[in-house]
Amino acid sequence: MLTIHSNLDATISKIYSRLKAIQPGGAVYDDAFHHAADEQLKASAQRIHTDGRASDGSDIGQYSTTPIYVNPKNSPTSFQPAGKTGKTTFAKTGQPHLTRYFDQGYRDYRQQIGLAADKVVLTLRGDLRDGLSVIQTAKGYGLGWSDENLYTLSQTLERRYDKQIWPPTADEKAAIIKTVREKLAIDGG
Numbered sequence: 251m252l253t254i255h256s257n258l259d260a261t262i263s264k265i266y267s268r269l270k271a272i273q274p275g276g277a278v279y280d281d282a283f284h285h286a287a288d289e290q291l292k293a294s295a296q297r298i299h300t301d302g303r304a305s306d307g308s309d310i311g312q313y314s315t316t317p318i319y320v321n322p323k324n325s326p327t328s329f330q331p332a333g334k335t336g337k338t339t340f341a342k343t344g345q346p347h348l349t350r351y352f353d354q355g356y357r358d359y360r361q362q363i364g365l366a367a368d369k370v371v372l373t374l375r376g377d378l379r380d381g382l383s384v385i386q387t388a389k390g391y392g393l394g395w396s397d398e399n400l401y402t403l404s405q406t407l408e409r410r411y412d413k414q415i416w417p418p419t420a421d422e423k424a425a426i427i428k429t430v431r432e433k434l435a436i437d438g439g
Contacts, residue, residue: 272434274390282433286426287384287391293422295391299379302371304413310370313357319349320359326375327363337430370411378403382416 272278297303304310322329331347332338339346352358360367365374375377381400384391393416395401408415418426 274327278434282430283390284384284386286429287434289429290418290422290426291382291384291393293425294382294416294418295379297419297422298415299371299373299376302366302369303419304411304415305417305419306413307419308413310372310413310415313355313360313367313370315357316350317353318355318359319351321349325359325363329362372407372415376383376420378407 268278269275272282286401298310302310322331329350330338331350333340333347334351334353337347352362357367360374365371378400381397382393383396384393385396395404397431404416
């Protein structure tokens with residue numbers, strides 16, 4: 251009598267478990283998208299807050315050179331208050347100046363406190379950069395701010411510079427897809 255043994259049940263069970271893991275809600279699927287979001291967070295921070303580039307790859311913009319007064323209390327770096335003429339007290343009252351005049355505007359202010367000023371990099375204190383995080387959603391993961399004020403600021407900056415800043419670039423989208431494929435072990439062809 252001929253007896254046949256098979257591991258078909260074990261093989262089907264293993265395939266079924268793998269399929270469950272790579273479908274939405276599965277552990278491998280979740281890990282793949284979470285990893286891709288983490289990588290995108292790093293790429294966005296570098297592109298926006300270090301390189302100063304928008305989602306279309308262009309520079310975000312240029313800092314204003316319109317003269318301004320800045321209060322050192324609102325600055326991440328301390329500086330001596332002074333008026334337009336460089337004096338630290340008002341001639342009429344003898345009271346000290348509370349702000350400093352920057353005749354070349356915000357661009358000059360950034361240079362004076364040691365920050366990049368040749369193009370917009372959206373980093374003064376780092377609140378936008380440091381507040382941006384991976385957020386789990388019903389459909390997976392995304393990037394955003396848990397602080398409503400930071401989200402509002404991000405939208406204000408996109409309107410000010412008239413361009414999208416935080417959505418991924420074409421290259422970043424390709425990197426997201428590549429990361430997910432690799433994590434899910436999907437054949438790219």
